Amino acid sequence: MADQSGIAGGATAIQAPGGPGYGAQPPVGHGYAGAAPLPSGKATASMVLGILGLVLIPIILPIIALCLGVSAKRMADRGEGGGRGQAVAGIAMGWVGVAFALVGVTVATIQGISAM
Template identity: 60%
Template structure:
């Protein structure tokens, strides 16, 4: 038997704001199910969460969740706008 020694794993114990998670969930819902209201809320919550995370001095994490929610919100709104333009053009 070999002994490899102690391996210490450090993990960031930063919390994720609920707005970041809500932004991601609303972005997915806006993209898949109902496009307008959840997409707008995803953008608003995501931007608010990013400001909260930036102002926390490293205490809060989840910036990627918030950014993904904002991107999904914008994508859903863009697809909805393209759909409306296509319907009007016909």
């Protein structure tokens, strides 16, 4: 026998709060808990200067890229900012730029000595 709700046996239907088929909604305006922090300016500058140091000014820019990259990497490791990958890229390109500069200075010195 059905009662007024139309369910056999007299059972009543209970609807879950929030509507049918929906789970818990994320809080509004707070973003996701696992979102990575934005890259710091130091990390971005380190990477850009590392790239430019390979092309434009091979002695000064790679050294600046190394300093900024190490600082940004330490900040990212402490959780004070993001961009650890950019900082590591700036450090790597800084070392490559320093190596190219050293090779260039060595070659120029050898050529200068042999020309005498």
